[in-house]
Amino acid sequence: MAFPSYPVPGLxxxxxxxxxxxxVQSNFIVFDDDPLQPVTQDETVxxxxxxxxxxxxxxxxxxxxxxxxxxxxxxxxxEKRALRDNRIQLHRSxxxxxxxxxxxxxxxxxGEYTCSIxxxxxxxxxxxxxxxxxPGKPQISGYEDAVQEGGKVTLTCTxxxxxxxxxxxxxxxxxxxxxxxxxxxxxPDEPTYTVISELTLTVGRSDDNALIACAVxxxxxxxxxxxxxxxxxxxxxxxVTIQPESDLPREGGKFxxxxxxxxxxxxxxxxxxxxDGELPPLAKVDGSVLRFEMLxxxxxxxxxxxxxxxxxxxxxxxxxxxxxxxxxxxxSGVDHAVIGGVVAVIVxxxxxLLIVLGRYLIRHKGTYLTHEAKGSxxxxxxxxxxxxxxxxxxxxxxxxxxxx
Numbered sequence: 001m002a003f004p005s006y007p008v009p010g011l012x013x014x015x016x017x018x019x020x021x022x023x024v025q026s027n028f029i030v031f032d033d034d035p036l037q038p039v040t041q042d043e044t045v046x047x048x049x050x051x052x053x054x055x056x057x058x059x060x061x062x063x064x065x066x067x068x069x070x071x072x073x074x075x076x077x078x079e080k081r082a083l084r085d086n087r088i089q090l091h092r093s094x095x096x097x098x099x100x101x102x103x104x105x106x107x108x109x110x111g112e113y114t115c116s117i118x119x120x121x122x123x124x125x126x127x128x129x130x131x132x133x134x135p136g137k138p139q140i141s142g143y144e145d146a147v148q149e150g151g152k153v154t155l156t157c158t159x160x161x162x163x164x165x166x167x168x169x170x171x172x173x174x175x176x177x178x179x180x181x182x183x184x185x186x187x188p189d190e191p192t193y194t195v196i197s198e199l200t201l202t203v204g205r206s207d208d209n210a211l212i213a214c215a216v217x218x219x220x221x222x223x224x225x226x227x228x229x230x231x232x233x234x235x236x237x238x239x240v241t242i243q244p245e246s247d248l249p250r251e252g253g254k255f256x257x258x259x260x261x262x263x264x265x266x267x268x269x270x271x272x273x274x275x276d277g278e279l280p281p282l283a284k285v286d287g288s289v290l291r292f293e294m295l296x297x298x299x300x301x302x303x304x305x306x307x308x309x310x311x312x313x314x315x316x317x318x319x320x321x322x323x324x325x326x327x328x329x330x331x332s333g334v335d336h337a338v339i340g341g342v343v344a345v346i347v348x349x350x351x352x353l354l355i356v357l358g359r360y361l362i363r364h365k366g367t368y369l370t371h372e373a374k375g376s377x378x379x380x381x382x383x384x385x386x387x388x389x390x391x392x393x394x395x396x397x398x399x400x401x402x403x404x
Contacts, residue, residue, distance in 0.1 A: 035059035038115045040127035046220040047134050050103040052091055053127055055115030060095030063119045067100050070111030076100050107131050107163065107191055132220040133163025133192040138228045140214050146233035146264075147203050148311065155201075155230060157214035160187070160194040166218040168197035172210055177201075201232075208234040208264055237312035238263025242305055244318065250325050255295050257318055259288040261307035268309060275302035275317070297322045 035058035045051040055065055064078040074082040079093045091099035102109060110131040116124045138159040147153045157168050157179075165184045170177040179199035186193055197214070201207070215227040238261035249255045261267040270288045272279065279285070282293045288307075292299060300322055306315045 034123070036061060036063070036117060036119050037123050038065065038117050038125040040113075040115050040125045042128045042130070044130040044132065044219075045105050046132045047105060047107060049105050050101055051105055051109075051129055052099060052101050053113055053115075053129075054091075054097065054099040055125065055127075056097045057117060058096070061119065062095065063117050065093075065098035066116045066118070067098060068114045068116065070109075070113065072114065075113075105129075105131055107133060131163070132218075133161050133190075134220045135159045135162035135166040135195070135216045135218050135226065137226045138168060138214045138216055140212070140228050140230045143230050143232065146235050149203065149205050149234055149236035152200055152202050153232065155199045155212060155214075157197045157199070157228070158194065159216050159226070161192045162195060162216075162218055162220075163192045164219075165193040166195050166216050168195055169215045169217055170197070170199045171213040171215065172201075172207070177212075203232065203234045205234055205236040205264070207232055208236070233264070235264050235311050238267050238307045238309050238314050240305060240307050240314045240316035242303070242316050242318035244320075248323055249292075249295055249320060250323050251295050251297055252325050253295055255292040257290045257303060257305070257320075259290075259305035259307060259316065261288070261305075261309070261314070261316075263307070263309040263311065263314075265309050265311075267307040269307070271306040271308075273304045273306070275304055277301060295322045 038055045038057050040053070040055050043051045043053065053067060055067065057065070066077045067075045069075055069083075075088055076082060076090060076093075076098065078098070079090060081088065081090065087103045089101050089103070091101050093099075098115065110129055113127050113129060114124055115127065116122055136159055138157045140155055140157050142155045143153060155170075157170070159166055159168060165182070168179070168182055170179045177199060179197045181197075183196040184193050185196070199212070199214075201212070210232050211229045212232055213227055213229045215224060217223075240259065240261045243258040243260055245256045245258075259270050259272070261270070267288075270285075272285045272290045274280070279290075280292070280296070280299045282296075283299070284291045284293070288305075290303065290305070300320055302317055302319050304315055304317050306313050
């Protein structure tokens with residue numbers, strides 16, 4: 001790139017000396033431990049960014065350092081700017097370092113920059129600046145309208161302005177998909193590229209409202225910086241289920257069945273039928289609802305609901321079994337009877353235990369009384385019985401003493 005310049009005293013002479021010194025330098029051996037040998041490093045920067053070029057020497061002999069551009073135009077000589085370009089600024093200048101910045105970098109700024117020190121001989125070092133072309137936001141095309149379940153959709157993603165060529169990646173929500181290999185086209189007006197990628201999907205109902213994304217992968221960008229999304233609509237036949245008002249339809253009561261259909265688009269019509277017969281006279285159809293004003297056991301049977309959304313129709317079924325109106329009370333009576341029976345058994349067991357305990361106590365009390373009157377039955381008269389009852393044992397002892 002050509003920079004506008006203006007004359008600076010002595011700079012033209014220094015530039016000529018630079019070229020002369022560069023040619024002379026090839027005749028000398030430069031050692032790595034040369035303290036006056038300038039050292040630089042390559043830089044990579046994106047279009048629109050700022051690059052810093054730094055040139056250092058280990059020691060100073062009061063010789064000036066100089067930066068030149070790819071066209072060998074002097075940019076800075078020491079602290080003096082040689083070109084009238086406000087993008088180029090002095091960053092630091094000391095006896096051992098010269099650093100400059102170049103802002104708003106363009107693709108034309110790419111190339112090899114030279115740092116020189118005007119010693120005898122003149123020593124130089126080069127730094128290559130690589131400029132990355134920033135890719136544009138990807139554009140997704142090819143989707144025009146909703147796709148029927150089982151159909152295919154082909155999407156095309158395009159991104160321009162990258163250097164080197166970007167890579168395009170496809171995603172469905174967070175899942176990465178595999179598209180066709182990228183097609184890379186060079187741009188005629190600048191050294192950048194246009195990248196094109198295609199993705200073909202066979203869609204199902206789970207893809208309805210899914211986000212298909214195309215993201216640009218490039219060294220100049222952080223992951224996810226440039227990404228475009230395309231929502232997909234899938235048309236599919238409805239799923240049908242029949243939901244009863246309650247699990248216990250009772251004879252004589254009101255009851256209804258709700259036909260629930262999920263499809264895309266939403267169902268536009270519902271048809272109710274009774275399998276192997278006609279709908280009961282007191283059954284009324286209200287769109288997706290079948291109402292029974294007064295249930296009768298003759299209403300028992302299998303009921304069918306057919307939902308149609310224009311893509312297709314699907315049928316669901318429900319078996320109605322009308323219960324006796326006393327079913328709940330009978331069930332409750334049975335529960336109470338069971339509880340009453342258990343209580344009666346417990347009471348009976350307690351009564352039996354009381355009877356056994358009473359008989360046991362009475363028996364022990366009779367035995368005690370019998371021992372108190374022992375011997376009275378064998379007495380010849382009342383007085384002897386009393387004597388035997390009160391002190392029979394003493395009499396025996398007296399008799400023993402008498403014989404002794």
